[in-house]
Amino acid sequence: MIQKPPPTIGSICIVVDADSLSAFVPALAQQIVDHTGAQVKIRLVAGIEDGSSALDTLLALEKMVVRRGKPCWSDRIPVAQLQEFQRGETAPQPDLILDLSTADTKSTGTTTLRPLYNGAAGENALASALFHCHSPQISILREDERGATDIVGEGVASLEAAAGIGGAMEAVWSRVAMLLLAAIDKLDQPAAQSTLAPHPHADVLTRSAVLRRSARMLACEAARAAYRLCCYSPHWRVGWRRPEPDGDVWARRDLGGARWNVLPDPGDHFYADPFPFHHRGRDYIFFEDLDHKTSKGIICVVAFDEHGQPGSAIPVLEEPWHLSYPFLVEAHGNIWMVPEASLSGEIALYRAVEFPYRWERHSVLVSGVEAADATIVHHAGAWHMFAVIRHGVGGYSDTLAIWHAPDLLGPWKPHATNPVLINDRTARPAGNFVLRNGVLMRPVQDCQDGYGAALALARIDRLDESHFEQTIETNLTAGPYWPGHKLHTLNGNGHLETIDGSVIRPKSRLLTRLTEHYYRP
Known part of the structure; x- marks a missing residue:
């Protein structure tokens, strides 16, 4: 690199x-x-x-x-x-x-x-x-x-x-x-x-x-x-809503607006890293489903019915290693997924064989790297992939690397100045890039107070094969619009807007019902 x-x-x-x-x-x-x-x-x-x-x-x-x-x-x-x-x-x-x-x-x-x-x-x-x-x-x-x-x-x-x-x-x-x-x-x-x-x-x-x-x-x-004896730690949950016209988080610069709905989870699993997708008139949310008993994540999807309500969570991708952050992109007439699989030492690409439920491993984009939250954008005639990396020691959220390619399928080459950034407040990807008024922007995780503690909205000032510059414009934390303790993913596609955050989740079902009332948006 x-x-x-x-x-x-x-x-x-x-x-x-x-x-x-x-x-x-x-x-x-x-x-x-x-x-x-x-x-x-x-x-x-x-x-x-x-x-x-x-x-x-x-x-x-x-x-x-x-x-x-x-x-x-x-x-x-x-x-x-x-x-x-x-x-x-x-x-x-x-x-x-x-x-x-x-x-x-x-x-x-x-x-x-x-x-x-x-x-x-x-x-x-x-x-x-x-x-x-x-x-x-x-x-x-x-x-x-x-x-x-x-x-x-x-x-x-x-x-x-x-x-x-x-x-x-x-x-x-x-x-x-x-x-x-x-x-x-x-x-x-x-x-x-x-x-x-x-x-x-x-x-x-x-x-x-x-x-x-x-x-x-x-x-x-x-x-x-x-705490660990009485509660699951951490316990993430997914929020979703239909954004009001020109009223999503990027436009408002806060979490207000339309009410957030909570995607129900079974209690002994948590849901995180939601990515909405609209295909042939139907809405879907792909997300990480982690079993607290094994601490291993798989990728699940919920499909929305004709009344606009989410159905049951269906597993769609599992590997021997932990999976999360199911980034989705369309190219070459196919739908592709790049899930986080840092323990595998690779950034791999999966193709939808029968969307949304069947996926096959297609190729390896980058090998020999411990990378998390790979996020891809096509910008100025080239493909760019952002991810945080580490070499077996230290945190997971502070070191940003970028790769570029002429095509989604590669070949992917490292940025000339990798790592382009070492900062626990501005490095780690937190969802899809967005283009607003001709300006490319990306959500980032602000981890200065711990993993996934807050979000920030960053403006991309320069991005090419040899330069990267960004400016943080807005900081977001959980609060009255989205009660909880943390906030670490933001995505939207014009049809659905999704976030996630952590809450206290007791292992007792009775206490769980009491805390659910407190954390209701």
């Missing part, structure tokens, strides 16, 4: 504080070796002691209580685990320095890349930002051999899958690794117009703060266990 770096980079030195060695360091070194083929050495320096002891205490407690011993990149490691990257002679002047430390390691004549977290360097700056604030702004600061500096990469990592501060550190580091590899690939290119914005200084971690957080952590873990 990313072009190989210039062959002039033969040696890279990673500089790390000796008192804060984590599993991230050798993991990053190995990624760089695999990606560049360069000789990578790790150099330990004396960092600035600033809350390391308190952080070590917090990480140890989290590993026992939150992660139950599961390994994580934030785990402390002995120096011996770095031997592979410390053997042999160290180049007297490496071609590139990656500085992860808090020390002043300027080296005249060598370009340095340094990750910053809300403008500050080092592991403790990252941990403090996560502890006191939220997912920090990642910036890759480049200092060339003459001492000139610029920002060559930026992003905000999603923490949706993170367990505690340690898991959040791993999630952020996974995106730091992506940004560093991209910066290495473009080492000889000028940076885009970007400056380091000022950020509030995060407080230093203290033992008293860690102890207070640890007490809250134990209480929260107990509350989560009790």
